[in-house]
Amino acid sequence: MYYVVDIDNCVSNDHHRNEYARLRKWDEYHDLCHLDNAENHGFITKLHKGGSIIWLTGRTANYRTKTEEWLIHRGLWQDGDELLMRRVGDHAPAAEMKIRQLKKHLSMNGVAHEQVLCCYDDSQKIVDAYILAGFKAERMFINDYNGQVTDGTQQKVDDSTDSVISHCSDPDYTPSGITSAVVTPIPEPRPDIYSARETIAEAAQVFESRVAAYGEKNYERTSRVLKALWPEGIPPHISSSPEFVLFFPIINKLFRFVISGLTHTDSRTDIAVYAAMLETEIKEHEHD
Numbered sequence: 001m002y003y004v005v006d007i008d009n010c011v012s013n014d015h016h017r018n019e020y021a022r023l024r025k026w027d028e029y030h031d032l033c034h035l036d037n038a039e040n041h042g043f044i045t046k047l048h049k050g051g052s053i054i055w056l057t058g059r060t061a062n063y064r065t066k067t068e069e070w071l072i073h074r075g076l077w078q079d080g081d082e083l084l085m086r087r088v089g090d091h092a093p094a095a096e097m098k099i100r101q102l103k104k105h106l107s108m109n110g111v112a113h114e115q116v117l118c119c120y121d122d123s124q125k126i127v128d129a130y131i132l133a134g135f136k137a138e139r140m141f142i143n144d145y146n147g148q149v150t151d152g153t154q155q156k157v158d159d160s161t162d163s164v165i166s167h168c169s170d171p172d173y174t175p176s177g178i179t180s181a182v183v184t185p186i187p188e189p190r191p192d193i194y195s196a197r198e199t200i201a202e203a204a205q206v207f208e209s210r211v212a213a214y215g216e217k218n219y220e221r222t223s224r225v226l227k228a229l230w231p232e233g234i235p236p237h238i239s240s241s242p243e244f245v246l247f248f249p250i251i252n253k254l255f256r257f258v259i260s261g262l263t264h265t266d267s268r269t270d271i272a273v274y275a276a277m278l279e280t281e282i283k284e285h286e287h288d
Contacts, residue, residue, distance in 0.1 A: 001051030038074035062208035
């Protein structure tokens with residue numbers, strides 16, 4: 001089973017940067033996301049007891065690494081969770097983008113709509129869009145930017161209660177009246193139709209996330225490191241050896257580890273794995 005949860009203003013307290021959102025300065029707004037305090041830990045823990053979370057955010061994909069690391073380091077991420085983000089260059093309204101991303105993700109992974117127990121977002125318009133698309137949904141927020149709360153479904157999540165989760169876990173639950181939905185239903189995506197434009201767009205997302213993780217023109221730094229290690233050039237017997245194939249990724253992982261401020265757990269693990277494989281290869285050759 002799955003829950004869909006927004007990030008900004010749902011678990012990530014964006015109050016200190018919300019002025020940029022009001023001015024629609026999205027780059028400035030997202031650039032500061034790693035400084036947010038995390039809230040609603042207790043509520044997320046309750047959701048994880050009932051299933052995995054599909055984190056569905058309006059942040060663009062070039063902030064993937066920063067977002068993943070924030071969720072992990074704040075204890076909000078659990079194995080089995082997924083992160084869906086806005087494609088770079090996608091300027092569709094947030095409600096339309098989120099419904100499209102969610103439907104495509106479910107379709108491509110063979111997940112039925114009924115397996116999504118509830119969708120949580122701080123925007124009432126997006127909550128209404130989820131409901132129109134056939135999902136159970138509730139408004140969840142830290143700061144009420146939409147004004148005075150008057151509807152029982154529009155409530156700040158309290159970690160000490162089950163008030164929100166109990167609604168969406170109830171199979172007979174019917175959401176309250178739709179107040180602001182203006183979303184045109186989006187047709188189900190067909191996984192067998194995957195255009196060249198989509199392929200290129202996703203490749204651009206991967207590129208942006210890798211640049212964020214490894215740095216701009218990382219290959220140039222790698223080249224300089226190799227030249228420093230082998231000033232006269234890498235001997236052919238080394239460059240073609242299994243040991244060099246295992247050594248080379250360690251350099252790239254070291255760059256990512258440094259860029260993360262020596263905090264990226266996966267980089268440390270990858271370096272250890274490559275080093276262990278390298279040691280095994282060296283020991284095998286010692287017995288040749």
